[in-house]
Amino acid sequence: SQKIEQNSEALNIQEGKTATLTCNYTNYSPAYLQWYRQDPGRGPVFLLLIRENEKEKRKERLKVTFDTTLKQSLFHITASQPADSATYLCALHGSSNTGKLIFGQGTTLQVKP
Amino acid sequence: DAGVTQSPTHLIKTRGQQVTLRCSPISGHKSVSWYQQVLGQGPQFIFQYYEKEERGRGNFPDRFSARQFPNYSSELNVNALLLGDSALYLCASSFYSSYNSPLHFGNGTRLTVT
Numbered sequence: 001s002q003k004i005e006q007n008s009e010a011l012n013i014q015e016g017k018t019a020t021l022t023c024n025y026t027n028y029s030p031a032y033l034q035w036y037r038q039d040p041g042r043g044p045v046f047l048l049l050i051r052e053n054e055k056e057k058r059k060e061r062l063k064v065t066f067d068t069t070l071k072q073s074l075f076h077i078t079a080s081q082p083a084d085s086a087t088y089l090c091a092l093h094g095s096s097n098t099g100k101l102i103f104g105q106g107t108t109l110q111v112k113p
Numbered sequence: 114d115a116g117v118t119q120s121p122t123h124l125i126k127t128r129g130q131q132v133t134l135r136c137s138p139i140s141g142h143k144s145v146s147w148y149q150q151v152l153g154q155g156p157q158f159i160f161q162y163y164e165k166e167e168r169g170r171g172n173f174p175d176r177f178s179a180r181q182f183p184n185y186s187s188e189l190n191v192n193a194l195l196l197g198d199s200a201l202y203l204c205a206s207s208f209y210s211s212y213n214s215p216l217h218f219g220n221g222t223r224l225t226v227t
Contacts, residue, residue, distance in 0.1 A: 004155075031213075032213045034215060034216075036216075036218075041220070042220050042221075043117070043203050043205070043218030043219050043220045043221050044156065044203070044216075044218050045218070046215040046216060046217065049213065049215055051213075089155050089156075091155075093213075100146070100158045100161055100169045100171070101156075101158065101216065102158065103148075103155030103156050103157070104155050105153070105154050105155045106154075106155050
């Protein structure tokens with residue numbers, strides 16, 4: 001069955017460092033992959049969408065890579081700030097003709113000043 | 114512009130009861146999806162509606178139903194509530210129904226079943 005895995009353990013880093021979060025998937029050949037941020041008690045907020053042929057996409061301090069051979073996406077936050085502390089979710093589409101997304105369990109990032 | 118709004122924000126129900134959750138999408142968005150999020154897990158897809166038609170259904174029992182109205186707002190109904198239905202229920206809207214259309218989530222309805 002289709003499976004998405006993110007690091008379940010929280011990631012703790014120092015302010016100013018680069019945070020790298022991992023999303024691995026199996027039994028899947030998605031054409032698109034999305035990353036969302038979720039703060040406690042709030043709904044997820046869309047960050048980035050990357051297509052399978054883009055390999056890498058950037059938005060301000062964020063960078064996402066998409067390796068369809070490794071079946072892996074990496075999400076980087078450079079020059080991290082305490083305000084970046086949140087849970088980050090990766091999501092892959094479940095079927096080609098709907099907007100159904102299958103989410104990973106999320107990785108919690110804690111940036112310490 | 115107003116984002117996705119959901120009501121109520123919190124709800125406490127007893128086992129066996131029925132509940133209706135409401136969602137208003139972003140103006141202009143015709144697709145509404147519902148997700149269930151259990152603590153510590155990612156959101157799990159329940160339904161998608163586009164132009165008032167069901168476009169997808171997740172692996173949830175028939176106790177879960179939904180509909181979309183002409184103004185694109187939506188309701189999620191859950192009958193015969195179980196303790197395991199306790200979760201954050203998220204509504205998301207998008208302009209298109211396809212998988213490359215980013216979702217805009219509301220802040221959810223926290224349902225507690227006792």
